[in-house]
């Protein structure tokens with residue numbers, strides 16, 4: 001039996017039952033914060049990054065999420081990647097890690113005029129947030145930061161520690177970002193209860209054979225390279 005198939009058969013969902021969550025009211029300004037991050041062109045190229053753009057994005061996040069930046073520990077790893085840690089109240093519990101990435105792929109030369117909206121315009125129109133990175137993957141960066149900022153505002157403190165890990169070169173392999181973060185956590189002896197990566201969007205008809213809206217939950221066990 002092939003290794004992926006045998007591990008799929010042995011896999012037990014954890015936890016086995018989950019109570020549905022109540023709908024959370026998201027701040028009406030959250031969409032504008034995401035749109036603003038799209039206007040910062042943090043493009044990954046095979047041979048280089050754009051240091052100015054990443055510094056600008058770091059500063060933008062600091063201004064947009066003041067509670068996160070005053071109450072969580074933040075480290076820069078591999079120059080432009082970010083690792084946050086939210087201390088839990090119970091140190092006996094292993095922390096979790098939520099991953100996303102700050103970089104986007106370049107716009108193909110000579111295709112600029114074919115975009116319905118400018119790739120780095122970050123415009124909100126017709127009920128959509130438009131631009132490179134809106135889905136892949138600034139949505140996950142801004143989404144997790146919005147959630148933590150909101151919970152801090154409510155005075156919430158998690159029992160389990162929470163890491164937020166945002167790589168800056170995922171689109172070109174993650175060698176300087178995610179790999180450095182993993183090495184750093186390993187050196188420190190950090191053991192994680194769970195890792196959640198970017199996964200996919202909730203789509204209708206995206207997965208063959210499934211007729212209801214569905215999404216891929218991304219973890220190291222389930223992530224498909226084609227979707228990263």
Ligand SMILES: [Zn+2]
Pocket residue numbers: 101136137170198227228
């Ligand atoms: Zn991605």
